[in-house]
Amino acid sequence: MFNFQRFIIMLCVATVTACGGQSAVKPTDTQASKPSGKGGYYLDDGPGDNPPADIDSIPDAQPKTETLLPRSNQPYSALGRKYVPMTSYAPYVRQGVASWYGRRYHGKKTSSGEIYDMYGMSGAHPTLPIPSYVKVTNPANKRTVIVRINDRGPFKQDRLIDLSYAAAYKLRISSQGSAPVEVEWIDTRPEALQKKDTIRTATPAPAPEIIPVAYAPPPAAETRTIAANASNNPDTSPASYYVQVGAFKNEANGDLLQKKILGLELAGNAAVTNVYNDGIYRVKLGPFSTRKEADVSASKVRKQLNLSAIVTNQ
Incomplete structure (x- = not known):
């Protein structure tokens, strides 16, 4: 006699079987039996x-x-x-x-x-x-x-x-x-994978040693000359520009990003530093002598790392 109930069960099993011949079904809540007693796992x-x-x-x-x-x-x-x-x-x-x-x-x-x-x-x-x-x-x-x-x-x-x-x-x-x-x-x-290996094996340039130095302001006459030149051509202003790429509470995260930027040479000849201030580590590229140079570097960062890059003058 044809066992209809058995046929239905066999049909359901065949439906949920992967093409490789192995059962493709993982545990679901609808299949749950009573907890096993070992942590309540089904x-x-x-x-x-x-x-x-x-x-x-x-x-x-x-x-x-x-x-x-x-x-x-x-x-x-x-x-x-x-x-x-x-x-x-x-x-x-x-x-x-x-x-x-x-x-x-x-x-x-x-x-x-x-x-x-x-x-x-x-x-x-x-x-x-x-x-x-x-x-x-x-x-x-x-x-x-x-x-x-x-x-x-x-x-x-x-x-x-x-x-x-x-x-x-x-x-x-x-x-x-x-x-x-x-x-x-x-x-x-x-x-x-070849592209990733090339980036991974690139030898990053060593981070420049930052040595604090005393800064003496120029004489008043020279200051007036600099100010006049800056007002005539803002892009050649002696002011320094920086590109801020990230801000982290964890120093290690800033260090990793710093090494990646150095390895990809996204800062050109400028330094890449992980600067601490007010509880935050900020990765900065610079200084750049012109805003144009900073904008170019920021654009490279956005394109290759898909990260926000902000140009600042400090």
Whole structure:
């Protein structure tokens, strides 16, 4: 006798199976059973019993050019919805909710056919290519990780990405189960990685040593001459111009930006300094002898770093 109920169950299972032959469904609240008693995680999921001693020391995934897996990037359906994976790079930055999966899937195959390691830096996404790499940021604490996408999921409408337990731990969201994040797809095309390597290996010019010196004002007659020349041609005024690029409460952030500007030679022959004043570290380029020179440098900063750059005379 034909078992209609069994047929329906088999049909549902087939619908939510990824093209690689592996189950693409990650835990959702609608699938939840009673809490397991180990922290209240659903479906007996959660951290492993013997985690590594220092999960924070687990290195991020290292972006590299990889060949896409044809079976893992075909259109598919899951939980009544159709998904069409992306197969060519396009800028992708999204904000949404991240969840994570742990011991219940540890040691099982992912949609790529690889074995899931909850202590590896990996993730699952409905449509990003397999494999691909993304930078995930927790806006609450500014922590970031880089993970390799090798699985499909999550499929709840309010979820953006599923992270490995290690990635969630490093972002400090593992105890919450889910949290808001920002996901940015990393361009791993050969030409993009080559450009990044060139920038990374460029030897930055050493920051000039700033030595305070006494300044004696010119005689009154000379001052009048300078003022007259400045009024006739403001652009050749002896006043100094600076480009302010950023302001940080953390000195280390200012130092990183300073090194990046030096490496890209965005200041020309001018100095790049990380100046502290009133509790704020400000990265400044200069002095420039003319406003035009400062404007050119500010334009380079805006174009190459996509940062605000303000020209000042102090």
